Amino acid sequence: xxxxxxxxxxxxxxxxxxxxxxxxxxxxxxxxxxxxxxxxxxxxxxxxxxxxxxxxxxxxxxxxxxxxxxxxxxxxxxxxxxxxxxxxxxxxxxxxxxxxxxxxxxxxxxxxxxxxxxxxxxxxxxxxxxxxxxxxxxxxxxxxxxxxxxxxxxxxxxxxxxxxxxxxxxxxxxxxxxxxxxxxxxxxxxxxxxxxxxxxxxxxxxxxxxxxxxxxxxxxxxxxxxxxxxxxxxxxxxxxxxxxxxxxxxxxxxxxxxxxxxxxxxxxxxxxxxxxxxxxxxxxxxxxxxxxxxxxxxxxxxxxxxxxxxxxxxxxxxxxxxxxxxxxxxxxxxxxxxxxxxx
Amino acid sequence: xxxxxxxxxxxxxxxxxxxxxxxxxxxxxxxxxxxxxxxxxxxxxxxxxxxxxxxxxxxxxxxxxxxxxxxxxxxxxxxxxxxxxxxxxxxxxxxxxxxxxxxxxxxxxxxxxxxxxxxxxxxxxxxxxxxxxxxxxxxxxxxxxxxxxxxxxxxxxxxxxxxxxxxxxxxxxxxxxxxxxxxxxxxxxxxxxxxxxxxxxxxxxxxxxxxxxxxxxxxxxxxxxxxxxxxxxxxxxxxxxxxxxxxxxxxxxxxxxxxxxxxxxxxxxxxxxxxxxxxxxxxxxxxxxxxxxxxxxxxxxxxxxxxxxxxxxxxxxxxxxxxxxxxxxxxxxxx
Numbered sequence: 001x002x003x004x005x006x007x008x009x010x011x012x013x014x015x016x017x018x019x020x021x022x023x024x025x026x027x028x029x030x031x032x033x034x035x036x037x038x039x040x041x042x043x044x045x046x047x048x049x050x051x052x053x054x055x056x057x058x059x060x061x062x063x064x065x066x067x068x069x070x071x072x073x074x075x076x077x078x079x080x081x082x083x084x085x086x087x088x089x090x091x092x093x094x095x096x097x098x099x100x101x102x103x104x105x106x107x108x109x110x111x112x113x114x115x116x117x118x119x120x121x122x123x124x125x126x127x128x129x130x131x132x133x134x135x136x137x138x139x140x141x142x143x144x145x146x147x148x149x150x151x152x153x154x155x156x157x158x159x160x161x162x163x164x165x166x167x168x169x170x171x172x173x174x175x176x177x178x179x180x181x182x183x184x185x186x187x188x189x190x191x192x193x194x195x196x197x198x199x200x201x202x203x204x205x206x207x208x209x210x211x212x213x214x215x216x217x218x219x220x221x222x223x224x225x226x227x228x229x230x231x232x233x234x235x236x237x238x239x240x241x242x243x244x245x246x247x248x249x250x251x252x253x254x255x256x257x258x259x260x261x262x263x264x265x266x267x268x269x270x271x272x273x274x275x276x277x278x279x280x281x282x283x284x285x286x287x288x289x290x291x292x293x294x295x296x297x298x299x300x301x302x303x304x305x306x307x308x309x310x311x312x313x314x315x316x317x318x319x320x321x322x323x324x325x326x327x328x329x330x331x332x333x334x335x336x337x338x339x340x341x342x343x
Numbered sequence: 344x345x346x347x348x349x350x351x352x353x354x355x356x357x358x359x360x361x362x363x364x365x366x367x368x369x370x371x372x373x374x375x376x377x378x379x380x381x382x383x384x385x386x387x388x389x390x391x392x393x394x395x396x397x398x399x400x401x402x403x404x405x406x407x408x409x410x411x412x413x414x415x416x417x418x419x420x421x422x423x424x425x426x427x428x429x430x431x432x433x434x435x436x437x438x439x440x441x442x443x444x445x446x447x448x449x450x451x452x453x454x455x456x457x458x459x460x461x462x463x464x465x466x467x468x469x470x471x472x473x474x475x476x477x478x479x480x481x482x483x484x485x486x487x488x489x490x491x492x493x494x495x496x497x498x499x500x501x502x503x504x505x506x507x508x509x510x511x512x513x514x515x516x517x518x519x520x521x522x523x524x525x526x527x528x529x530x531x532x533x534x535x536x537x538x539x540x541x542x543x544x545x546x547x548x549x550x551x552x553x554x555x556x557x558x559x560x561x562x563x564x565x566x567x568x569x570x571x572x573x574x575x576x577x578x579x580x581x582x583x584x585x586x587x588x589x590x591x592x593x594x595x596x597x598x599x600x601x602x603x604x605x606x607x608x609x610x611x612x613x614x615x616x617x618x619x620x621x622x623x624x625x626x627x628x629x630x631x632x633x634x635x636x637x638x639x640x641x642x643x644x645x646x647x648x649x650x651x652x653x654x655x656x657x658x659x660x661x662x663x664x665x666x667x668x669x670x671x672x673x674x675x676x677x678x
Contacts, residue, residue: 052521167608224521225594228595229600249597267550268525277526283523
């Protein structure tokens with residue numbers, strides 16, 4: 001519903017409604033790592049998912065791919081192009097994985113097979129999914145390496161991962177993910193292991209892929225700078241729930257959830273001068289002891305007594321934005337928000 | 344005299360068939376109460392330099408002086424008590440703490456090192472835990488009961504137990520979430536000021552270095568290419584590499600601007616480029632860069648840089664001076 005305002009015509013590539021991912025705990029309970037998430041990814045859109053470790057952002061991605069840990073159970077619905085992934089037989093899901101949706105992981109050192117050539121890794125699933133012959137697959141691999149700007153693709157296709165630097169390896173991993181022209185690319189901390197200079201190149205590459213190939217991208221990271229550069233819209237997650245969502249410019253420029261504001265304030269920025277950084281006090285609640293009310297309440301500087309009892313719903317506030325916080329300083333003043341945004 | 348002084352330090356790793364000069368002549372100093380930030384891409388030798396500073400790797404040339412005494416490389420024998428006041432905090436608090444020993448015992452190890460510590464170790468451990476803002480009952484618990492940020496506080500408490508006058512923090516906050524990064528960075532800064540220690544803060548995260556460091560040193564491929572007061576270096580980077588590093592950081596302002604990338608990777612330190620090591624990736628490279636290595640020159644205000652843009656380059660052909668403007672595209676011809 002929030003995305004509908006942005007692009008009303010096209011049906012979304014991804015639609016999650018009330019998605020829950022439940023993990024079994026040692027004492028036989030079920031703990032919700034993802035606790036009721038609604039989101040959409042539009043065609044050709046880059047959606048950023050932000051949050052600290054343990055916020056459920058990676059679990060959301062793994063649920064899409066059907067790669068959740070053993071024993072995990074899902075509730076709600078999660079659709080790719082209108083097809084529910086959660087109730088799909090594994091065989092059918094396998095046909096989609098790698099073909100319609102592909103993932104780029106944080107560490108290209110461990111996500112690539114060290115003993116297979118780059119060409120083999122790009123073409124293996126390509127041949128599995130499309131059944132083309134080896135020569136045609138290799139030609140496609142060369143094309144892909146060119147697309148991700150790896151110098152001398154004809155030669156590098158025979159090289160092994162250890163022969164590349166970290167940035168080049170991540171480019172190879174992106175080429176592997178792109179091999180079957182997926183509709184959706186999921187990138188989980190794709191630049192966290194890289195230097196800023198190399199990161200800049202990867203961000204430019206992802207942006208170009210979206211513009212030229214029209215691939216939808218879900219970028220998951222704790223780095224708000226990366227999301228600011230890349231994402232059209234943001235979903236800020238905390239303790240398995242969405243705290244705030246909206247266009248990147250709105251969410252980062254005029255954050256309305258105390259958690260988003262806290263995250264931004266904790267970052268170093270030039271205006272701070274020699275003053276101390278301002279971390280959010282405390283740390284995120286462990287999965288097993290999340291509070292009954294708003295999960296952020298124990299760390300929140302703006303909480304009111306009711307926050308500890310009532311879990312806030314994610315409510316739309318217009319302009320494609322929604323926040324889950326009853327003490328939003330702009331609450332009820334829609335004109336203020338729109339004025340701030342447009343000025 | 345500086346608290347820690349590195350002079351022309353070189354570190355060579357001997358690998359089968361080749362020698363890698365990970366640090367190829369670096370100068371750096373840290374004063375009491377001062378925070379020196381060391382930045383650079385991975386593979387630039389900043390971690391190796393940190394290890395050389397605390398004697399974890401032997402230096403092939405040059406000198407590391409701590410309190411005017413050369414730091415001896417760590418061997419099987421116990422360290423000289425004076426060198427124990429030089430402590431290190433590592434990147435990963437998951438592997439730097441022993442998972443099977445209680446926090447209190449691990450911190451007390453540091454006390455044993457502190458020259459002439461007498462008194463109740465339990466009381467001192469409690470004091471140290473308070474100092475890093477952890478509850479005193481943490482002493483009886485194990486590392487797995489703590490978050491990454493808390494573990495890093497424990498590692499800092501252990502370093503503090505040895506009564507250090509200088510701490511080398513190698514990517515000490517890189518593995519933490521933004522909020523935990525901020526609070527551990529604040530802790531390191533306040534400890535440095537309160538205890539009048541020196542802090543060598545190594546990080547690839549320029550934004551955080553800008554925030555905490557008094558002085559910054561930028562490394563590229565084994566050499567320090569620029570140093571200066573942090574605010575000045577940021578306001579007016581002298582070296583094109585420093586400029587590129589700063590331009591590559593995406594600001595979290597929601598503006599949607601893609602950061603500028605610096606094409607290419609850090610070259611293999613075993614085969615560094617000729618002349619200035621930065622020249623193959625440098626957007627401002629001109630005729631002398633691939634041929635002659637630029638010396639480190641002073642720019643005033645304690646700033647230094649090693650770049651031909653800031654000093655008169657030598658004449659490549661006798662009698663002719665170098666054309667700075669026109670030669671930028673023709674570097675390959677000179678090389």
